[in-house]
Amino acid sequence: MSRPSSLRARLILLVLLAVLPAFGLLAYSGTQERRRAAADARAEAERLTGLVAGSEDQLIAGARDVLTALAATPELRAPPGGSCDALLQRLLPRYPQYASFGVIGSDGNLACSAPPAAAPMNLADRPYFEQAMRTGQFAVGD
Numbered sequence: 001m002s003r004p005s006s007l008r009a010r011l012i013l014l015v016l017l018a019v020l021p022a023f024g025l026l027a028y029s030g031t032q033e034r035r036r037a038a039a040d041a042r043a044e045a046e047r048l049t050g051l052v053a054g055s056e057d058q059l060i061a062g063a064r065d066v067l068t069a070l071a072a073t074p075e076l077r078a079p080p081g082g083s084c085d086a087l088l089q090r091l092l093p094r095y096p097q098y099a100s101f102g103v104i105g106s107d108g109n110l111a112c113s114a115p116p117a118a119a120p121m122n123l124a125d126r127p128y129f130e131q132a133m134r135t136g137q138f139a140v141g142d
Contacts, residue, residue: 040085059097064138076103076112088114104129 070076070091075083088101092114094100102113108124110117123129128141 058139063098063140066098067138070101085114085116089114106133114124 073087075087084103088103092098092101100113100115102117103111104123105111108122108129110121110123124140128139131137131139
Protein backbone atom coordinates (compact mmCIF):
# COMPACT_ATOMS: atom_id res chain seq x y z
CA MET A 1 0.00 0.00 0.00
CA SER A 2 2.88 2.31 0.41
CA ARG A 3 3.76 2.01 -3.29
CA PRO A 4 0.71 3.92 -4.66
CA SER A 5 1.34 6.61 -2.06
CA SER A 6 4.86 6.98 -3.36
CA LEU A 7 3.63 7.08 -6.94
CA ARG A 8 1.08 9.75 -6.00
CA ALA A 9 3.81 11.84 -4.33
CA ARG A 10 6.01 11.51 -7.41
CA LEU A 11 3.16 12.61 -9.69
CA ILE A 12 2.43 15.63 -7.50
CA LEU A 13 6.13 16.50 -7.46
CA LEU A 14 6.28 16.13 -11.24
CA VAL A 15 3.26 18.43 -11.71
CA LEU A 16 4.76 20.99 -9.30
CA LEU A 17 8.06 20.90 -11.18
CA ALA A 18 6.20 21.45 -14.44
CA VAL A 19 4.15 24.36 -13.07
CA LEU A 20 6.89 26.02 -11.02
CA PRO A 21 8.54 27.82 -13.99
CA ALA A 22 5.14 29.20 -14.99
CA PHE A 23 4.63 30.58 -11.48
CA GLY A 24 8.12 32.07 -11.56
CA LEU A 25 7.44 33.68 -14.93
CA LEU A 26 4.12 35.00 -13.65
CA ALA A 27 5.79 36.54 -10.59
CA TYR A 28 8.56 38.05 -12.73
CA SER A 29 6.02 39.49 -15.21
CA GLY A 30 3.99 40.98 -12.36
CA THR A 31 7.09 42.65 -10.91
CA GLN A 32 8.08 44.03 -14.30
CA GLU A 33 4.56 45.31 -14.93
CA ARG A 34 4.51 47.08 -11.55
CA ARG A 35 7.86 48.72 -12.33
CA ARG A 36 6.63 49.78 -15.76
CA ALA A 37 3.39 51.18 -14.27
CA ALA A 38 5.37 53.09 -11.62
CA ALA A 39 7.67 54.55 -14.29
CA ASP A 40 4.65 55.52 -16.42
CA ALA A 41 2.96 57.15 -13.42
CA ARG A 42 6.15 59.07 -12.60
CA ALA A 43 6.48 60.26 -16.21
CA GLU A 44 2.83 61.34 -16.28
CA ALA A 45 3.23 63.21 -12.98
CA GLU A 46 6.29 65.00 -14.37
CA ARG A 47 4.39 65.89 -17.54
CA LEU A 48 1.44 67.26 -15.56
CA THR A 49 3.78 69.18 -13.25
CA GLY A 50 5.37 70.79 -16.30
CA LEU A 51 1.96 71.75 -17.69
CA VAL A 52 0.86 73.25 -14.38
CA ALA A 53 4.14 75.15 -14.01
CA GLY A 54 3.81 76.50 -17.56
CA SER A 55 0.23 77.55 -16.91
CA GLU A 56 1.23 79.26 -13.69
CA ASP A 57 4.06 81.06 -15.48
CA GLN A 58 1.54 82.33 -18.04
CA LEU A 59 -0.81 83.53 -15.29
CA ILE A 60 2.01 85.36 -13.54
CA ALA A 61 3.20 86.93 -16.80
CA GLY A 62 -0.37 88.06 -17.53
CA ALA A 63 -0.71 89.55 -14.05
CA ARG A 64 2.61 91.33 -14.46
CA ASP A 65 1.44 92.82 -17.78
CA VAL A 66 -1.88 93.99 -16.33
CA LEU A 67 -0.23 95.50 -13.25
CA THR A 68 2.48 97.17 -15.31
CA ALA A 69 -0.19 98.80 -17.49
CA LEU A 70 -2.18 99.85 -14.43
CA ALA A 71 0.90 101.29 -12.72
CA ALA A 72 1.37 103.65 -15.67
CA THR A 73 -2.18 105.00 -15.37
CA PRO A 74 -2.19 108.60 -14.04
CA GLU A 75 -5.40 108.11 -11.99
CA LEU A 76 -3.67 105.39 -9.97
CA ARG A 77 -0.59 107.50 -9.31
CA ALA A 78 -2.59 110.43 -7.95
CA PRO A 79 -3.29 110.85 -4.24
CA PRO A 80 -6.10 108.69 -2.88
CA GLY A 81 -9.48 109.78 -4.06
CA GLY A 82 -12.55 108.87 -6.02
CA SER A 83 -10.86 108.61 -9.44
CA CYS A 84 -8.59 105.75 -8.34
CA ASP A 85 -11.42 103.73 -6.81
CA ALA A 86 -13.72 104.47 -9.75
CA LEU A 87 -11.11 103.35 -12.29
CA LEU A 88 -10.45 100.09 -10.45
CA GLN A 89 -14.20 99.47 -10.13
CA ARG A 90 -14.57 99.88 -13.92
CA LEU A 91 -11.59 97.64 -14.69
CA LEU A 92 -12.30 94.74 -12.34
CA PRO A 93 -15.20 93.24 -14.37
CA ARG A 94 -12.93 93.17 -17.44
CA TYR A 95 -10.54 90.84 -15.63
CA PRO A 96 -12.71 88.08 -14.13
CA GLN A 97 -9.63 86.02 -13.22
CA TYR A 98 -8.83 88.53 -10.45
CA ALA A 99 -10.84 88.87 -7.24
CA SER A 100 -9.69 92.42 -6.55
CA PHE A 101 -7.38 95.25 -7.52
CA GLY A 102 -5.66 97.57 -5.10
CA VAL A 103 -3.07 100.30 -4.96
CA ILE A 104 -0.69 100.21 -1.99
CA GLY A 105 1.22 103.35 -1.09
CA SER A 106 4.92 103.25 -0.23
CA ASP A 107 3.92 103.37 3.45
CA GLY A 108 1.97 100.11 3.01
CA ASN A 109 -1.46 101.69 3.31
CA LEU A 110 -4.10 100.57 0.84
CA ALA A 111 -4.80 103.78 -1.11
CA CYS A 112 -7.71 102.50 -3.21
CA SER A 113 -9.21 99.21 -4.20
CA ALA A 114 -11.97 97.39 -6.00
CA PRO A 115 -14.00 96.16 -4.36
CA PRO A 116 -13.59 98.85 -1.72
CA ALA A 117 -11.95 97.79 1.53
CA ALA A 118 -14.28 97.68 4.53
CA ALA A 119 -11.69 99.33 6.76
CA PRO A 120 -8.29 101.01 6.39
CA MET A 121 -5.65 98.42 5.69
CA ASN A 122 -1.86 98.41 6.01
CA LEU A 123 0.01 95.75 4.04
CA ALA A 124 3.58 96.81 4.87
CA ASP A 125 4.25 93.55 6.73
CA ARG A 126 3.36 91.30 3.79
CA PRO A 127 6.31 89.46 2.21
CA TYR A 128 5.34 90.46 -1.34
CA PHE A 129 5.18 94.14 -0.33
CA GLU A 130 8.53 93.98 1.47
CA GLN A 131 10.12 92.24 -1.53
CA ALA A 132 8.67 94.76 -4.01
CA MET A 133 9.89 97.69 -1.90
CA ARG A 134 13.34 96.13 -1.42
CA THR A 135 13.91 95.18 -5.06
CA GLY A 136 11.73 97.66 -6.93
CA GLN A 137 10.52 94.71 -9.01
CA PHE A 138 7.33 92.77 -9.49
CA ALA A 139 6.74 90.42 -6.55
CA VAL A 140 4.34 87.51 -6.14
CA GLY A 141 2.67 86.66 -2.84
CA ASP A 142 1.43 83.37 -1.50
